[in-house]
Each structure stands twice: as C-alpha cells, then as structure tokens.
Amino acid sequence: MKTRTIERTRLVPHTVDGHTEMVLDREKIEVPAPPRDWDHIVRTGVTVGAILLVTVSLVWTTTSIGGLLAMSVVAVVAYGAGVAFDASWIMCMGVEWLLRYDPARAAAAQKAGRFALAVSMGAVFAHGYLNGQLVVGVVGALVSALAKGGWTIAMRVHARPLDPRTQQWVAKRRADVDGQLAMIPVRRELQRGQAVIEAEQRSLAALADSGSVDPDESGQSADDPAADPEPPAAGPMTxxxxxxxxxxxxxxxxxxxxxxxxxxxxxxxxxxxxxxxxxxxx
Incomplete structure (x- = not known):
C-alpha cells in the first residue's frame, strides 16, 4: 500500500522549572495515500484542451478575417474587428455556462452562439476563397467548429443535470432572489424621487413663508395707505x-x-x- 508523509501539529504540555505550558509539537507521520483520481485528471485535461482549442481558433480566425478586412481598411482596424467574430460565440458559450441551470434562458445564448459561429466560419471560408485557396478556407473554417465542439463537450463534462422537480425548485428560488435583487434599484429610485418631492415641498413652504412677511416698501409710493402696514417708530416708549x-x-x-x-x-x-x-x- 502506498503511503505519504504528512506533518501533524498538536498542543502538548511542557514543564520547565515546575511551570507547565502548552506548546506546539510537530511530528511527521506516514498515512495511506489516496488512490489517484483519474476522473478529475481527465476532466481537467478536457477543460485545458478545450481552452487551448478556443485560443487557437481565436488566433486563427482573427488572422484570417483580419486579412480579409485589411483589403479595404487599415490593418489595425481590420484585425481588431476580426477578434469580434470568434469572441461573439465564445461569449455566448460563457453565458450558456452561467445559465446552465436555467434552460429557458440558456436557449437564447445557444442560438446566438450557433449563428455567430456560422458567420465566423463563413468569413474564414471567404478569405480562403478570395485568395484562391479553397481548401485552406474550408479547413480554416472547421477550426472554429472544432473549438466550439470541444468547449461544448467540456461544458457537458462539468454540467450537473437536474431532474424536472429540482429544476422547478431552483427556478422558483432564483425568481424569489432575483425579485429581491430587482427591488434594490427600484427602492433607491423611489427614495431619490421622494427626496426630490420633499425638497420641492420645503422650497414651496419657504416661499410661502417669505410671502407672508411684509415686503420691503422702499419702492412703494408714500401716498399708498397700504405701503406701511406697521406703525412707524415714534421714539422710545414702554x-x-x-x-x-x-x-x-x-x-x-x-x-x-x-x-x-x-x-x-x-x-x-x-x-x-x-x-x-x-x-x-x-
């Protein structure tokens, strides 16, 4: 049986000159080594392989489509736009992974990813066709298809399918949490609106109060009987x-x-x- 060495740490009493303290004691022991997890190794290998395929596809598609677009625009802009073709279906697959427990919402990402893949493959084929290299165009277009296929397989390896009842339970729980999350910005918006209303009401109240105070009569005519609503000061009085x-x-x-x-x-x-x-x- 295979074993492996581990270090174990524990507190033990240690006495010096009659004073006992708990100190750390380290010792190395041999424990049985667990069997190699080949499932985990293969799953990791599939994931790494899918990432490599996607990387190769992104570089190849960018180069091909960038060369195609460079016929009419600046090379920097052409190759920058070429990234968008493979990046589109890669993003769709990322969304599909995030929504793997919500098939209804993931379906839209799947359709968009297939459409983006078809457009990307068509552009790569067009580049080879216009350069008189039909075979290169066909084979180059298949690079994106292989990359998407590899990533789809990797996603299936990591997926955890749910039975119909559990799927409904997850959907209801997610709807409840999503509703609470959606209410956060709604409450903030309502609070901001209420604050604006209260500020406006305070402004109107201040204007009303200032209107009830006698205004400055410096510009009024001396003949107007209402020009001086208060009696004039007639000197010191009790x-x-x-x-x-x-x-x-x-x-x-x-x-x-x-x-x-x-x-x-x-x-x-x-x-x-x-x-x-x-x-x-x-």
Missing part, C-alpha cells in the same frame, strides 16, 4: 405703549406685535409679557 400702538394700527398677530415691541420699545421683551398686555388691551 412695552405697554408699544403694544397699544400696534393694536391701534391693526396688528393682531402676537408674533408681529412682539416684533414691533422689540423694535420700538425693548429688544429683549418677552413674549409672555407682550401676550399679557394684548389680553389686557382686548
């Missing part, structure tokens, strides 16, 4: 006299009376005192 003057001038709001009293009589007049004089005058 709080009681200021309250009486304000009431005689038609000012009834306590806040406005208080403001007038503080203006002409006492800047530190209390609202309770002014309210008491208003009641007495009433």
């Amino acid at each position: 709080i009681k006299d200021a309250v009486r003057t304000a009431l005689d001038s038609g000012i009834r709001e306590p806040d406005r009376v208080l403001a007038y009293v503080r203006q002409v009589a006492d800047a530190n007049a209390k609202s309770d005192t002014v309210a008491r004089y208003i009641r007495l005058a009433g």
Whole structure:
C-alpha cells in the first residue's frame, strides 16, 4: 500500500522549572495515500484542451478575417474587428455556462452562439476563397467548429443535470432572489424621487413663508395707505405703549406685535409679557 508523509501539529504540555505550558509539537507521520483520481485528471485535461482549442481558433480566425478586412481598411482596424467574430460565440458559450441551470434562458445564448459561429466560419471560408485557396478556407473554417465542439463537450463534462422537480425548485428560488435583487434599484429610485418631492415641498413652504412677511416698501409710493402696514417708530416708549400702538394700527398677530415691541420699545421683551398686555388691551 502506498503511503505519504504528512506533518501533524498538536498542543502538548511542557514543564520547565515546575511551570507547565502548552506548546506546539510537530511530528511527521506516514498515512495511506489516496488512490489517484483519474476522473478529475481527465476532466481537467478536457477543460485545458478545450481552452487551448478556443485560443487557437481565436488566433486563427482573427488572422484570417483580419486579412480579409485589411483589403479595404487599415490593418489595425481590420484585425481588431476580426477578434469580434470568434469572441461573439465564445461569449455566448460563457453565458450558456452561467445559465446552465436555467434552460429557458440558456436557449437564447445557444442560438446566438450557433449563428455567430456560422458567420465566423463563413468569413474564414471567404478569405480562403478570395485568395484562391479553397481548401485552406474550408479547413480554416472547421477550426472554429472544432473549438466550439470541444468547449461544448467540456461544458457537458462539468454540467450537473437536474431532474424536472429540482429544476422547478431552483427556478422558483432564483425568481424569489432575483425579485429581491430587482427591488434594490427600484427602492433607491423611489427614495431619490421622494427626496426630490420633499425638497420641492420645503422650497414651496419657504416661499410661502417669505410671502407672508411684509415686503420691503422702499419702492412703494408714500401716498399708498397700504405701503406701511406697521406703525412707524415714534421714539422710545414702554412695552405697554408699544403694544397699544400696534393694536391701534391693526396688528393682531402676537408674533408681529412682539416684533414691533422689540423694535420700538425693548429688544429683549418677552413674549409672555407682550401676550399679557394684548389680553389686557382686548
């Protein structure tokens, strides 16, 4: 039986001069070696082979289609556009892999990938045909087909098919989670909209409050009886006299009376005192 050496670490008591402490003890032991996992090795080999095929196909297709497009455009642009042909079906296969547990959505990626592969193969064949190398065009077009086939096989090796009931369970769970994820941006949008509405309401309230305060009458005519809604300051006076003057001038709001009293009589007049004089005058 094959064995392998491993290092094991454990805490053991160690005493020096009567003081015991737990210290690490390392020892090497022989344990049975597990059998070689050939399934994992083959699966890894298939995956690596598929990646190599896709890489070769991408380089070959880019070179062929880039040479075809370079007949009419700058080489840099032509070869850059050539990447898009194989990259399209490679991306579709990536999406197909991500949606492997959602066959309904993966079907669209499969169809798009086949269409992109056909276009890529046709472009490679056209390059060989226009250069008088028909066989090279056919064989070159098959490179992309072989790469896609190899990647499809690799995906099937890694796939874990689900039975119909489990597939429905996964679909419902995914729909529930996707709904919660979709509500995140929706809630943010609603919160932003509500914040805008509240800001607008505060602006309107501020405008309404500023409109209730007496405007500056500096530009109004002296003959206009409404030009000066508050009585003019007539020199120093008591709080009681200021309250009486304000009431005689038609000012009834306590806040406005208080403001007038503080203006002409006492800047530190209390609202309770002014309210008491208003009641007495009433």
